[in-house]
Amino acid sequence: MLSKKFAQVDRDFCVACGSCVKVCPREAIFVWRGVTAAVEALRCVGCGKCARECPAGAITLEERGAAQ
Amino acid sequence: MNRSKHWYEYLWIVTPVYLLLGFFNILFAWLGMIFFCVPLIIAIATGNKTYCNRYCDRGQFLTLLGGRLRLSRNRPTPNWMRSRWFRYGFLVFFLVMFLQMLWVTYLVGAGAQSLGQSVKLFWTFRVPWHWAYHGTLLAPWVAQFAFGFYSMMLTSNLIGWIVMALYKPRTWCVFCPMGTMTQLICKAKAGGAQLPCTACGEKEAQT
Ligand code: SF4
Ligand code: SF4
Ligand code: SF4
Numbered sequence: 001m002l003s004k005k006f007a008q009v010d011r012d013f014c015v016a017c018g019s020c021v022k023v024c025p026r027e028a029i030f031v032w033r034g035v036t037a038a039v040e041a042l043r044c045v046g047c048g049k050c051a052r053e054c055p056a057g058a059i060t061l062e063e064r065g066a067a068q
Numbered sequence: 069m070n071r072s073k074h075w076y077e078y079l080w081i082v083t084p085v086y087l088l089l090g091f092f093n094i095l096f097a098w099l100g101m102i103f104f105c106v107p108l109i110i111a112i113a114t115g116n117k118t119y120c121n122r123y124c125d126r127g128q129f130l131t132l133l134g135g136r137l138r139l140s141r142n143r144p145t146p147n148w149m150r151s152r153w154f155r156y157g158f159l160v161f162f163l164v165m166f167l168q169m170l171w172v173t174y175l176v177g178a179g180a181q182s183l184g185q186s187v188k189l190f191w192t193f194r195v196p197w198h199w200a201y202h203g204t205l206l207a208p209w210v211a212q213f214a215f216g217f218y219s220m221m222l223t224s225n226l227i228g229w230i231v232m233a234l235y236k237p238r239t240w241c242v243f244c245p246m247g248t249m250t251q252l253i254c255k256a257k258a259g260g261a262q263l264p265c266t267a268c269g270e271k272e273a274q275t
Contacts, residue, residue: 011263013150016251017241018121019131034117034254038266052142055236056150 005046005061011036013058020050020059080132082125087225090218094200094211097218103246111250115257120247127241130228134237145235145242155243162245165191169216177209184212188219189226 007029009020014036020029021037028043029050037050037058051059089096103126107119120127134140148154175181185198197218201211228240241247 012152015155015242015247016117016120016254017127017238017247018117019127019238019241021121022131031117031121032263033115033258033261034111034251035258036263038263040266053236053238055145055238055240056242057144057147058150 002042002064003044003046004064005048006041006044006064007039007046007048007050007059008062009037009039010058010060013056014054015056015058017055019053019055023049023053025049076123077128079123079125080128083129083225086125087222090200090214090221092200093202094197094214094218095206097214097221098210100217100221103221107246107250108253111253111257115254117247117250117254119250120241126225126228126244127238130232130240131237133229134232140232140237141234142237143235145231145239149231149235149239150242155248158243159245159248166220169213169220173209173213173216176212177207183208184215187215187222190223191219 009029016031016034016036018031018037021031025047026043026045028040028045029037030040032038039050041064046061048061051061086096086099089099103124107117107124110119111117134142172181172184176183183201184194185196185201186194187197188194197215201215224240224244228244231239
């Protein structure tokens with residue numbers, strides 16, 4: 001079963017620091033080429049840990065289906 | 069979650085050790101060149117922010133203070149602080165200050181100015197630091213550079229701790245000049261490459 005929500009990264013704000021990667025319990029978020037973090041949507045369980053950690057406020061939790 | 073720690077997760081120790089060494093002998097400030105070169109080399113060579121993501125002692129130290137030691141209020145970083153103009157503006161300011169520090173080093177080297185045995189905090193306040201200078205067999209400019217470099221390191225650490233306490237543990241990383249520079253390099257290296265479709269749950273396209 002997929003979670004209702006999943007994390008999304010706003011590239012305009014992400015500084016690719018990797019703080020989010022360290023707290024994700026599902027290894028669902030990674031830093032892509034030092035440019036931005038990105039979420040593997042199917043792995044993400046929408047726990048929001050990454051969003052709480054992100055110093056740049058770049059992560060929001062979105063409803064599934066809205067963006068897919 | 070239980071997992072064994074990697075060796076590099078203990079690198080936070082480097083921050084207090086560095087600051088302490090510079091307190092006793094300013095020449096140790098030169099070691100800071102490592103923190104200056106390594107991130108850039110990694111970014112240029114591999115096109116990744118592996119330094120920030122893995123090795124940076126400062127980022128880890130901030131996580132330790134703000135996270136495990138709970139010294140951070142954990143409030144959102146203000147919008148202006150995470151805005152692009154502030155990040156790039158701070159980078160430019162930092163680089164200008166760096167050049168100015170090199171200029172003073174040059175003046176001391178040329179004998180046009182005498183060695184200032186002090187540390188300048190926030191680019192403004194002079195703090196006596198003469199106990200860390202023990203005379204040197206090396207030229208005075210070597211010590212001058214060390215004082216200047218140490219001032220920069222201490223100031224940026226202080227700013228990091230202040231914003232850590234006020235906002236998120238790693239708020240400093242949002243406008244850290246080194247982080248901004250390495251991200252710019254990575255962006256340039258990635259060029260027009262497209263972010264992999266991450267909805268599929270595969271990580272392969274990461275490289
Ligand atoms: S914590 Fe935020 S700024 Fe840092 S890499 Fe993750 S999404 Fe980007
Ligand atoms: S919401 Fe939770 S599972 Fe999803 S990327 Fe963030 S930390 Fe990982
Ligand atoms: S942004 Fe700066 S302080 Fe943060 S991890 Fe990167 S180099 Fe270290």
